[in-house]
Amino acid sequence: MLKCSLDNVQTLFAEIAKEAKLYLPIDNADGTAVFGEWSRGVAWSNALNTAKSPKDFFFPQTEDLMRFRTEGKKIEVIDVRRESDDFVVFGVRACDVKSFDVLDRVFLSEPCDSFYAEKRAHGIIVSLACTRPAETCFCGIFGIHAAEPAGDVSAWKTEDALYLRANTEKGTALVARLSSVLEECSDDAVNAQKESIAKIMNKLPLKDLSTEAFGGGKTQDLFHSPAWDALSSACLGCGTCTFVCPTCQCYDIKDFNTGNGVIRYRCWDSCMYSEFTKMAHGNNRLTQKERFRQRFMHKLVYYPENNDGLFGCVGCGRCLAKCPISMNIVKVMKQIGGNKGE
C-alpha cells in the first residue's frame, strides 16, 4: 500500500500531469460534478459521483470516424485517426470501473473497434472507494464492491490521506513515477475504511434487490410479462437514462456535409428513440413499450446471455436520479422479476 497526505494531493496531481493528461471529478456551479482536466489550482470534487459516467473518455458522445473528399464521380477516404495522448482518469467509482468491462466486451471483441481500443490503450484508470454510498446505489447486487474498486490503480481516501494500490502493469508504472510523493504504509487505515463501508452497504435500501429472475435464457419468461405496459406507459422516450448510463453503448453513424467534404461520425444513440430501428420499409419496434422493453431486456437478459452472465447494469443509480418520470431499472427489476416491495 502507498500513501499520500491529502495536504500533498495537489503535488501528486502535478506529478501525474507531468506525463499524462489528468482528468478528475470537478464541481460545477450547479452543484453537480463532472470529469474535467486538472490544472494547477483545480480542486478535486468531494461528490459521490459525476453526473455523466466517464465512458466519454473511450467512447465519446460524438467522434469523427473518417472524412471523404468527393469530386465528380470520385471518392477519397481520409483516415482521421490520431494517436491519443496518454491520460489518467482519476477517482472513478467501483460501478463505473466495472462498466468498462461491459463496454470492453462489446468494442474489443472481434472485429475490434480501433477507435475505442486506441483510447483504452492510452488511458489509465485510478479508481476510488465510496465512503458514502447513496440510497440509489445498488452495485453490490451485481457483485461489485464499493470498498474494493478495480482499475489500474485502486484508491481510498480517508480524512487525512489518499491510499493507492497498483493492480496492473500500467498502474504499477504510474505509481513508480510518483515515488517522490508516495510513501509505503500498512494496510490498516484502508482495512478500517473497508469495514466501515461494508457496514453502510449493509444498510442500503436496494441491497436485497434480486437478480435471480434475470440473466441469459430468460427471454421467453420475461418478454411477455404484462408488467411492461404499466412500466412503460409514462416513458417520454427522452433517452436521458441512456445518456447518463455508463454501459449503454448503442451508436449511430451519420454523414455531415461540411461544404468542403463529408465527415462520417458516430454518436451515442438510444434504443428508446422512435427512429432507432426505422427502415425504409417499416419499423420493427413501433411503440414506446417495445423500445422500453428492449433497453431493459438487453441489460438484464440479452447482454448476460452473450457475456458469461455479466449483467449490462452496474448499479450506479444515475438513471434513478435523472429520469424525469422517475422510472428506472430498479422498478423494472422489482415488477418484471417479481422482487419483493413496490
Next chain:
Amino acid sequence: MNNMGDTLIPSVGVITDVRIDTPDIKTFRVVTSDGKKAFDHRPGQCAMLSIPGVGEAMFSITSSPTNTEYMEFSIKKCGCVTEWLHQAEVGQQITIRGPYGTPFPVDDVFAGKDLLFIAGGVGLAPLRSVINYCRHYRDRYGNIDIVYGSRSKADLLDYREIIEEWANDAGVKVHLTIDNPQPDWDGHVGFVPSYVKELGFDTDKTAVLCGPPIMIKFTLEALVALGFDKRQVYTTLELRMKCGVGKCGRCNVGAKYVCKDGPVFRCDELEELPSEY
C-alpha cells in the same frame, strides 16, 4: 479488405455496370478502384455500401462467391441511399465494406440434399447468390426446385437468367408465378404460399425462403402444412443496421444481432427469438 484496419472504414468501389431489372430494381456491378473484386464472401453474406453525404446501408451480395471478378447487388428503390444509387451512372464511385453476416450452410447442411428455393419479389436477390453457388457445384447437391413469384411479369428479377440458364440446367426446375393475370403471361397466377401448397413438394428437401415478411410467414405455414419441419427451412432477416458487426445495437433481437448472427436463420431458431423482426 479494409484499407485502414478498422471494419467501419470502407474501401472505394466503382460501379462498372447498371442493369435495369424491373421498374424499381436495378442490379449494380461493383469492383474496387483498381478493378478487382472487393473481397471474398460466402452465399448469403452482405456488404455495406455508401455514398458519402447520403448514407450507408446493408445489401445482400446477389452474385455468387464463385464469381471471382466482381460483385453484384440487386437493389430496390425504396429509401435515401437506394434512390441515390438508382440515379448513379457507370463509373460512379461508392464505398464498400464487408463481408458481414453468417452465410447459408452450403457446404455442410445443404450438401447432398434436394434443395427448394422460394422467393418473393426482391427476395430473390440474396437467394441468387446461393442458387448460382449450388449450380456451380452442381454435383454436390440433389435436385433443385425454385419457386419465384412477383407482382407482375415485369417485376420478376433476373428473368432472362432464370429462363435462359436456370430452367435449362439438368435437375433444376423453375416454377414462376405472378400475382394477377396479364395478356403476355401463360404461366401460373397466384401468390407464392398457395402455389407452394399446390406444387406439394416432398418433405425430404431443405428449403430456403426469402421475401417480404408476410410472404415468409404464409409460405412457412404452407411448408409446415405440407409436412416440413421448421428445422429444414432457412430464411433471412432484414433489420436496420449501422455497424455491421454487432456493436451499434440497432439490429439486436433477443440475444442475436441480425448483422452478425444472421441474416440467415433456421426457422426453428427464429421461434426462440422475441417476435420483433
